[in-house]
Amino acid sequence: MTTESDARDELIDLAADFYDQFAAGDIPEMTLPTRTKSNIEYDEASGVWTYGDRTSTRSANSVRGARKLLKAAYTIEFLANQLDDDRSSTLRELYYLSESWNNDEAQFKSQDESNDLVEDLEIVTGVTREDFHMRPEESGAKVMGPLEIREQTNRGDREIHCQLDVGQGGYQIPNNPDTIEFLDNDAEFVLCVETGGMRDRLVENGFDEAHDALVVHLGGQPARATRRLTKRFRDELDLPVVVFTDGDPWSYRIYGSVAYGSIKSAHLSKYLATPEARFIGIQPEDIVEYDLPSDPLSDSDVNALESELEDPRFQTDYWEEQIELQLDIGKKSEQQSLASRGLDFVTDTYLPERLGEMGVL
Amino acid sequence: MTSFQSTIGDEEGIAEELAEGQREISIAEFFEKNKHMLGFDSGARGLVTAVKEAVDNALDATEEAGYLPDIYIEIEEVGDYYRVVIEDNGPGITKEQLPKVFGKLLYGSRFHTREQNRGQQGIGISAAVLYSQLTSGQPAKITSRPKGQSRAQYFELIIDTDTNEPEIKADEETTWDRPHGTRIELEMEANMRARQQLHDYVKHTAVVNPHARIELREPGLDEPLKFERATDELPAETEEIRPHPHGVELGALIKMLEATESYSVSGFLQEEFTRVGKKTADSVIDNFRDVYYGRELAWSPPRARDDRDVASAVSEAVANKGAEATTAFAEGVAETVGNSDRITRSELAEVVDTVAETVENDTDKTFGGTVRENAVDAAWRAVTGLGGDADEATDSGGDTESGDDADESPLVADAYALVDEATSTRKDDAAVQAMAEALARRFENLDGDAFRITRDDLERLVADAASFVAEQRDATFGETARENVVEAFWSRARRVPDDPPKVKAIAGSRDAAADLLDAMRTTDILAPPTDCLAPITAELVEAGLRKEYDADFYAAATRDAEVHGGDPFIVEAGIAYGGEIPADGSVELLRFANRVPLVYQRGACATTDVIKRIGWRNYGLDQPGGSGLPNGPAVISIHVASTNVPFTSESKDALANVPAIEDEIELAVREAARELKSFLNKRRSMQQRREKQDVLGKILPEMADKVSEVTGRPRPDIDGALARIMNNVSVEREVNGESVTLVVENHSDVNEALEITDIVSTEPTDLSDGTVVDMDGEWFVQWKPEVPSGDERELTYAVDGDPEFEVSVGGVETEKLTVNA
Numbered sequence A: 001m002t003t004e005s006d007a008r009d010e011l012i013d014l015a016a017d018f019y020d021q022f023a024a025g026d027i028p029e030m031t032l033p034t035r036t037k038s039n040i041e042y043d044e045a046s047g048v049w050t051y052g053d054r055t056s057t058r059s060a061n062s063v064r065g066a067r068k069l070l071k072a073a074y075t076i077e078f079l080a081n082q083l084d085d086d087r088s089s090t091l092r093e094l095y096y097l098s099e100s101w102n103n104d105e106a107q108f109k110s111q112d113e114s115n116d117l118v119e120d121l122e123i124v125t126g127v128t129r130e131d132f133h134m135r136p137e138e139s140g141a142k143v144m145g146p147l148e149i150r151e152q153t154n155r156g157d158r159e160i161h162c163q164l165d166v167g168q169g170g171y172q173i174p175n176n177p178d179t180i181e182f183l184d185n186d187a188e189f190v191l192c193v194e195t196g197g198m199r200d201r202l203v204e205n206g207f208d209e210a211h212d213a214l215v216v217h218l219g220g221q222p223a224r225a226t227r228r229l230t231k232r233f234r235d236e237l238d239l240p241v242v243v244f245t246d247g248d249p250w251s252y253r254i255y256g257s258v259a260y261g262s263i264k265s266a267h268l269s270k271y272l273a274t275p276e277a278r279f280i281g282i283q284p285e286d287i288v289e290y291d292l293p294s295d296p297l298s299d300s301d302v303n304a305l306e307s308e309l310e311d312p313r314f315q316t317d318y319w320e321e322q323i324e325l326q327l328d329i330g331k332k333s334e335q336q337s338l339a340s341r342g343l344d345f346v347t348d349t350y351l352p353e354r355l356g357e358m359g360v361l
Numbered sequence B: 001m002t003s004f005q006s007t008i009g010d011e012e013g014i015a016e017e018l019a020e021g022q023r024e025i026s027i028a029e030f031f032e033k034n035k036h037m038l039g040f041d042s043g044a045r046g047l048v049t050a051v052k053e054a055v056d057n058a059l060d061a062t063e064e065a066g067y068l069p070d071i072y073i074e075i076e077e078v079g080d081y082y083r084v085v086i087e088d089n090g091p092g093i094t095k096e097q098l099p100k101v102f103g104k105l106l107y108g109s110r111f112h113t114r115e116q117n118r119g120q121q122g123i124g125i126s127a128a129v130l131y132s133q134l135t136s137g138q139p140a141k142i143t144s145r146p147k148g149q150s151r152a153q154y155f156e157l158i159i160d161t162d163t164n165e166p167e168i169k170a171d172e173e174t175t176w177d178r179p180h181g182t183r184i185e186l187e188m189e190a191n192m193r194a195r196q197q198l199h200d201y202v203k204h205t206a207v208v209n210p211h212a213r214i215e216l217r218e219p220g221l222d223e224p225l226k227f228e229r230a231t232d233e234l235p236a237e238t239e240e241i242r243p244h245p246h247g248v249e250l251g252a253l254i255k256m257l258e259a260t261e262s263y264s265v266s267g268f269l270q271e272e273f274t275r276v277g278k279k280t281a282d283s284v285i286d287n288f289r290d291v292y293y294g295r296e297l298a299w300s301p302p303r304a305r306d307d308r309d310v311a312s313a314v315s316e317a318v319a320n321k322g323a324e325a326t327t328a329f330a331e332g333v334a335e336t337v338g339n340s341d342r343i344t345r346s347e348l349a350e351v352v353d354t355v356a357e358t359v360e361n362d363t364d365k366t367f368g369g370t371v372r373e374n375a376v377d378a379a380w381r382a383v384t385g386l387g388g389d390a391d392e393a394t395d396s397g398g399d400t401e402s403g404d405d406a407d408e409s410p411l412v413a414d415a416y417a418l419v420d421e422a423t424s425t426r427k428d429d430a431a432v433q434a435m436a437e438a439l440a441r442r443f444e445n446l447d448g449d450a451f452r453i454t455r456d457d458l459e460r461l462v463a464d465a466a467s468f469v470a471e472q473r474d475a476t477f478g479e480t481a482r483e484n485v486v487e488a489f490w491s492r493a494r495r496v497p498d499d500p501p502k503v504k505a506i507a508g509s510r511d512a513a514a515d516l517l518d519a520m521r522t523t524d525i526l527a528p529p530t531d532c533l534a535p536i537t538a539e540l541v542e543a544g545l546r547k548e549y550d551a552d553f554y555a556a557a558t559r560d561a562e563v564h565g566g567d568p569f570i571v572e573a574g575i576a577y578g579g580e581i582p583a584d585g586s587v588e589l590l591r592f593a594n595r596v597p598l599v600y601q602r603g604a605c606a607t608t609d610v611i612k613r614i615g616w617r618n619y620g621l622d623q624p625g626g627s628g629l630p631n632g633p634a635v636i637s638i639h640v641a642s643t644n645v646p647f648t649s650e651s652k653d654a655l656a657n658v659p660a661i662e663d664e665i666e667l668a669v670r671e672a673a674r675e676l677k678s679f680l681n682k683r684r685s686m687q688q689r690r691e692k693q694d695v696l697g698k699i700l701p702e703m704a705d706k707v708s709e710v711t712g713r714p715r716p717d718i719d720g721a722l723a724r725i726m727n728n729v730s731v732e733r734e735v736n737g738e739s740v741t742l743v744v745e746n747h748s749d750v751n752e753a754l755e756i757t758d759i760v761s762t763e764p765t766d767l768s769d770g771t772v773v774d775m776d777g778e779w780f781v782q783w784k785p786e787v788p789s790g791d792e793r794e795l796t797y798a799v800d801g802d803p804e805f806e807v808s809v810g811g812v813e814t815e816k817l818t819v820n821a
Helices: A004-023 A063-084 A091-100 A111-125 A196-204 A207-211 A224-237 A249-259 A266-272 A284-289 A299-310 A317-329 A335-341 A345-358 B014-021 B027-033 B043-064 B098-103 B124-136 B195-208 B250-259 B265-272 B278-292 B310-317 B323-339 B345-363 B369-384 B389-395 B410-422 B429-444 B455-473 B479-492 B503-508 B510-522 B538-548 B606-613 B659-711 B719-725
Strands: A029-033 A040-043 A048-051 A055-059 A142-144 A147-153 A156-161 A180-185 A189-193 A213-217 A241-244 A278-281 B070-078 B081-088 B140-145 B152-160 B165-174 B181-188 B213-217 B225-227 B553-558 B562-564 B567-577 B588-593 B596-598 B634-642 B729-736 B739-746 B755-760 B771-775 B778-783 B792-798 B805-810 B817-820
Touching: A004 A029, A004 A063, A004 A111, A004 B659, A029 A063, A029 A111, A040 A266, A048 A266, A055 A063, A063 A091, A063 A111, A063 B659, A091 A111, A111 A266, A142 A196, A180 A224, A189 A196, A189 A224, A196 A207, A196 A213, A196 A335, A196 A345, A207 A213, A207 A345, A213 A224, A224 A241, A224 A249, A224 A266, A241 A249, A241 A345, A249 A278, A249 A299, A249 A317, A278 A345, A284 A317, A299 A317, A335 A345, B043 B070, B043 B081, B043 B124, B043 B181, B043 B195, B043 B596, B081 B124, B124 B140, B124 B152, B124 B181, B195 B213, B195 B225, B195 B538, B195 B588, B195 B596, B195 B634, B250 B265, B250 B503, B250 B510, B265 B278, B265 B503, B278 B455, B278 B510, B310 B323, B310 B369, B323 B345, B323 B369, B345 B369, B369 B410, B410 B429, B410 B479, B429 B455, B455 B479, B503 B510, B538 B553, B538 B567, B538 B634, B553 B659, B562 B659, B567 B659, B588 B606, B606 B634, B606 B659, B634 B659, B659 B719, B719 B729, B719 B817, B729 B805, B739 B755, B805 B817
Parallel strands: A189 A213, A189 A241, A241 A278, B070 B213, B588 B634, B729 B817
Antiparallel strands: A029 A055, A040 A048, A142 A213, A147 A156, A147 A180, B070 B081, B081 B181, B140 B152, B140 B181, B152 B165, B213 B225, B553 B567, B562 B567, B567 B634, B588 B596, B729 B739, B739 B792, B755 B778, B755 B805, B771 B778
16 A cells, blocks of 8 residues: 555656646646446456556646646645645545635536546546545444454544444444554454444344354445455455345445445455455345345336346356346345344344355354 | 399390490509509508609619719608609600600510519609609609700609690709709608618618619608718629510510511511520421421331232322323332331321322323322321221211221221330230220321321320220229320321411411410520629629628628529529627518519518528527527528519519529528538637637646646746647747747648748848848848648748847637747
8 A cells, every 4th residue: 555655746746747748848638547337347366347448538638628637736736735734634625625725717616526536636646545635524334243453543543342342333434444453353254234224133133243243334335444444354354255235236236346346446446345245135036035025126226237237247147147037026125124024034044044055154 | 242134134225334434444543543552552651662663763774874873862841741852863864755754654664675674664653753643742843964964854744644644744944963863853641650661771772782872861860871882883784685485475475476577487486585596496386386286196007917008099099190100109109108117197198299209200190289189098098997988887986886806997906006005014905905996986086187186185085085995994094094195196196297377377366376385385495695684793792781781791692593484583692690780689681683672571572481491500590490580690681683573563572482583592592601600610619719718728827837836846838738739820939049930830730821920120131931121120021831730830030139029920810829929
């Protein structure tokens, strides 16, 4: 990983590139990989999906391009100063902060624009956002399980046990999980759970204690910190990772971003994705096998499933089989539909059965 | 109206009574009751029409005499009436003609000519006189001074509406300050509610007559409206042409036939019409023969197996000529006839004549007229199988069914072959046979034995036969089949050798004249010459618009002459866009016919229809709904010049919807509109370029400042990048000691030809190329480099000391240019 001074140097180098282009009488430009589904490729070595060879260029040749590069120059200055001062800020703060810049053209029109620009800078400099000291507004989710860590905080290092030292809510993952040091653990595996309701059910039923599981709450599409921490669990603690979500196409994408990386942050896949993570359920197969209460697939569900069939990340035998089965039965089920068999069914029966099948337990 | 029919028995002498009430209506009286037809239907409109008629006349008169028109229009309130004064600098009108020109309806020099003129009927100005006298009771006051006369002639005249004759109330000499010209003063009941139309008319007249100077004074104007001339060039003089054969109507043709001094039709055609020479006259006459006499159907001569024998028939018909001569004659005729595929009676007569002469030469025997006629009759009977007593008996019954092949007329076999050939193979044989028989019977019933028939009659006959066959045999001969059958017979029929009737005979017969007209129209004849037209020319159309409309852009197009109904016409269009032209509402449409603005009935005019159906969005104008009049700051002018402009009515307000003219209008307008489009596109891209330049010109320096701040380096020079970004042409000066270099870089995507002038305060030497001129201690160094797209040029010279420079660059739009020198 880069250090903070590396990060600052990388930013200054980018500004220097612009400078040199101006000085040579050339039009300043910035080349980025094209960030679309059609330009992600499977990286054999790392087992994750990263950007392919196609690139697009942001050039000052057009008014739009020139505005982008002007904003980039201002943002570079801001980030460099922030690193100098050892401060940090959120993406949203960056958006509001641009209002204070003495140049109307450099101000962001929306937060999407500033978020995208920060991602652009990550890609071009090869430095992660976290190393720019930029953090998302919504922090990472929570961990509950037999693990002891040391976290560097602004108020000094803290040693925390993620079962004994935390409340019912669990340990809050910090924005930059690389500030965490793993001290000790008794964990057998990592269970990533999509919904808060299911996480609470597992904790209430003592699933983490019963099976020595690290229960990670994803909270919808997982934040980078959550995905990064999950990857560290796998890589540094050598724990198997399973992902437990609803049984619908949107949830499969949550699994996809944990396991394979997301399209928007494919440049960070090697750093964020856990290709060893496996999907535990709800599988379309389970809807049939456990006769779960279900909803019919909507048109957009069907479109999403069909689009997943074409997504290079999902082109495996397992997923093709499951997705085609789901299209066939035309149904989807939520995690909590397991409650139709009783509140303990998920912890006593479903998960142990599935984990057994997968060879985790 | 009550009917007199019911009482006609009761009251004797009603016809006489009615006759007493009938009298000749003078044309003036007629128009008195039909003022609206001439554009005098209201006081407001009457005023405009009076001005229009007088101005049209004035323009025609001045142009004809070769003077640049200088026209003065004045409208004054006089008590309850308005006084209209129009003065021109024309040639004046002679004392003898003056009362007639102004005081007699339908007196004009133009009605009978084919030449492009503003007025045509000779109604307009006298109608204005009439209108004034009817509404105010005042005579028209006319002053005219022909060139060279020391004094002018002053008249007061009214029109006697009973006799259509002018009545002179005053006739005296007077003085007038114009050296030559005409002044007419009319008092009439009117109002100025049509002020806008009046102004439009005068303004539009000025647009379309850029060679005229016009001044208008009217009570609503503080200052007179003056329209100065934009050119000293008079419109090209027009040639009068004779009528074109495609452009006359039956009544006119009969009149021409009556009036001509020619004796033969050929002479008449060549003498009275344009584009008709001997050859064309012959083709017209050939076509005339076809419609007037019809063609003779041709039949195939007897073949060997037939029992009809031409030779024996002929020899039987010849008596007292000796065996040798008779045989030679008979066999000669039979052989010639036998050699031809099909023959008509006229052709047979020719054959008989030729053979008779040959035999006469060889044998000393004379074959006189009677003998020849008998021989023709006999041979014709042998060819057609008709004329014998037996034939009379079998066939007079008409459409009786006769299935007996032995008695079958040889015509049936011929007809069968043609019908069979003309119809599709799916027609069954019996139907074809029935049709052939039905046709043959009808041919036999034709008058005379030469089978003469016109195409119309042939069509009727075939249709009749077809419906008979349809009834009897349930076999249909549809329209196409019938047409094919007609064509098969007609194409094999021969044109008759008869001479056409003489002109006098045709003039005396309406039908014959109609046939001649028909023949004239069906003959291909060269389009009429176009030197009878005087288009304004695209250049002057544009000049006219430029003169009266302060716009950003002008375009004009003149089409080549086209012909409609024997009258040549030319369409011109012009467009002005932007500038001071009001941007709200629809565009202004100027309509002109023979240089006369059309003010009323815009909605009924063909020009409006054409403008409405053009898709103006393609040309960069706003057009709500994609059809109708476009919106925006534009003026579209359309001029149609013709020897006979087709108007929708006598008041000449709107062009009639003639497809040939509409097409040309559309093409002319589209031609001008294409230029508008490229102008608007260019302007739009210039605008975008300017905007881009503005924004980038602000952003890039700021970006450069920021990156130099972040990197801690001095501010970079960004001019090169700027020039490139804006597809610019940049001119940059580099001074290195004594040597001065101007670097011209072309970053645009087209080649640029520049004109660069550098003004130097000390004398330059060693020029790379270019020229230097000493202007009072300043030196003008000039280059005209051509720089290809993406390339650069260096222009160098040397100077002493520390001179001052001032560079100016031309040949490139300023938006594209970056000068740093």
